[in-house]
Amino acid sequence: MAKKATKSTAPRPEYTCKDCAHSENWHNIGADGQPIFCDCKFQKWCKFLKHDYCEHFTKR
Numbered sequence: 001m002a003k004k005a006t007k008s009t010a011p012r013p014e015y016t017c018k019d020c021a022h023s024e025n026w027h028n029i030g031a032d033g034q035p036i037f038c039d040c041k042f043q044k045w046c047k048f049l050k051h052d053y054c055e056h057f058t059k060r
Ligand SMILES: [Zn+2]
Pocket: 017, 020, 022, 023, 040, 041, 042, 043, 053, 054, 055, 056, 057
């Protein structure tokens, strides 16, 4: 892949951990009644369901 000189914000993926088949153990229910975090077996720490994604993403 070609290197780009500009350091713009990384393009957001179409999906986040919320849509990942690997996300599990959703927890920390927020004010809207929706869980905020999930565990990913590829990650050391829990992930934001709606913000994070990882290189092992698989559409659920
Ligand atoms: Zn993941």
